[in-house]
Amino acid sequence: MMTKIYSSLLLFLFLFQISCAGDQTQAKGTKVEIDTNYGKMVFLLYDETPQHRDNFIKLTKDGYYDDLLFHRVIHHFMIQGGDPKSKNASAGQRLGNGAPDYTVPAEIRPELIHKKGALAAARKPDNVNPEKRSSGSQFYIVQGEVFTESGLDSLEMQMNYRNTQQINQKVFNEHRAELDELMKTGQRDSFNVRIAELKELANQKVNETEPFKFSPEQRLAYTTAGGYPSLDGNYTVFGEMLEGFDVLDKIAAVKTDRFDRPEDDIKIEVTILK
Structure with missing residues (x-):
């Protein structure tokens, strides 16, 4: 009996160590919080996309994002913010063209995908932006949907x-x-x-050209959590949501006008978490 108890304890400790190691791996990067009228969302900024990470951190510390709006919301797709023109924008004003006077070089990595909760950089289309450079400030958060095989x-x-x-x-x-x-x-x-x-x-x-094929990791993510896979390889994903998926769903479901702007303003405030 004692041998079985001892063996079970060793197994528990082993699994616990693996779990802790996994948590530490997941925690690598910088955590940020986006506070909204609907609640808070917490994200991990990837170290694998350092230019986007550092740019987002700088803008956050400068207070650039405070009181901006989620100006574009499409259910089962994404919510978008970061347009400086959205601060104190009048009702019904079309938004989405504002940004700093610089862009960020693309840091597109195949393993960083548009799963639900992905934090990614908006950008201008390929015909005027073949290098897929990102907007200096605009970002979007993927809601998407769950796919079948x-x-x-x-x-x-x-x-x-x-x-x-x-x-x-x-x-x-x-x-x-x-x-x-x-x-x-x-x-x-x-x-x-x-x-x-x-x-x-x-x-x-x-x-x-090698044909495009979803990896097993992508298939698992898109058939369980969901997301928007058709964007993979075309936009820089630089973070992922850790907390607040319910907030994302609430915002994605709000009523919008013909420009996809929420009829009631959704303000944001971004802070760096220690």
Whole structure:
């Protein structure tokens, strides 16, 4: 009997040590709190994205975020804030274009994904921002939804199709001036030959590109906690929610206007936690 008790105690201590080690790993980084009309949310800023982490910390310490609004809210997608123009904004004013006079270089990492509660940086679209640089201040928090395995399979196909289209567009854009000149000078046969050559070049580049595939970790996250996987690889995720998922759900469900701005202002205050 004593041997069994002793063995059980050793097993308990072993599991406890593993649990503590896991907590310490999870706790690496800087914790911040976002206080709102609906309650508080606590986040961990990743050390793996140091430029975004340090920028968010600096703005927080400067009081930049205090009294700004969650100016864009879309249920089952995300809530967005950080626009300096939202401070004291008049009712119904369209928001979302404000930011400091700088951007932050992309720090996109495949293991940092858009699971529910992910803290990520907003940015301008690819056509004016091919480097995917982040806004100096605007951020969003993912709510998303829970996916099935078949749903993720379908999304993989869509994302690979989108990647193929982007590669094709890039190839033709790089040769746009040449094609325009052939058309302008009436060289239709040469134009058609060149189009065929560029299609072949685009197909070659597509075949050389590794198809997008969700990792087992991504599939587990998106089929349990949920999130918004189609954003992965396109925006910098620089933190994750530790507490306040109920607050996120409450904010995501508020009534909004045609610009996705909440009809009743949701102010924020951000503080660094020790």
